Amino acid sequence: VQLQESGPGLVKPSQTLSLTCTVSGGSITTNDYRWVWIRQPPGKGLEWVGSIHSSAGAYYRPSLKSRTSISRDTSKNQFTLQLSSVTPEDTAVYYCVRAGNWVYDYWGQGTQVTVSS
Numbered sequence: 001v002q003l004q005e006s007g008p009g010l011v012k013p014s015q016t017l018s019l020t021c022t023v024s025g026g027s028i029t030t031n032d033y034r035w036v037w038i039r040q041p042p043g044k045g046l047e048w049v050g051s052i053h054s055s056a057g058a059y060y061r062p063s064l065k066s067r068t069s070i071s072r073d074t075s076k077n078q079f080t081l082q083l084s085s086v087t088p089e090d091t092a093v094y095y096c097v098r099a100g101n102w103v104y105d106y107w108g109q110g111t112q113v114t115v116s117s
Helices: 062-067
Strands: 002-006 017-024 034-040 047-053 057-060 068-073 078-083 092-099 104-107 111-115
Touching: 002 092, 002 104, 017 034, 017 092, 017 111, 034 068, 047 068, 047 078, 047 092, 057 062, 057 068, 062 068, 078 092
Parallel strands: none
Antiparallel strands: 002 017, 017 078, 034 047, 034 092, 047 057, 068 078, 092 104, 092 111
């Protein structure tokens, strides 16, 4: 299984950050896994942003819930993160991850997103 993030590396404050994760070697329609977005701000630890599951739907970090949307395109085997009204505090390396029970087993390489004017 391989995951690859894509999207702009620079976003202006108040705009919407949009990242896509393309999955190969496994289907995102399976009920066996959740498909997760995790980020790491500079100098800080990993932060769970949200996830999507084929039957359970999407879940978001409570502090980001009002600004976050995760969706999927099953025809392309992709899932997408949208984070609106971004501020410099949203600057981070963003990872897409496959998660099973208690295991985050496959990670994308990560993509740097900087929020700056």
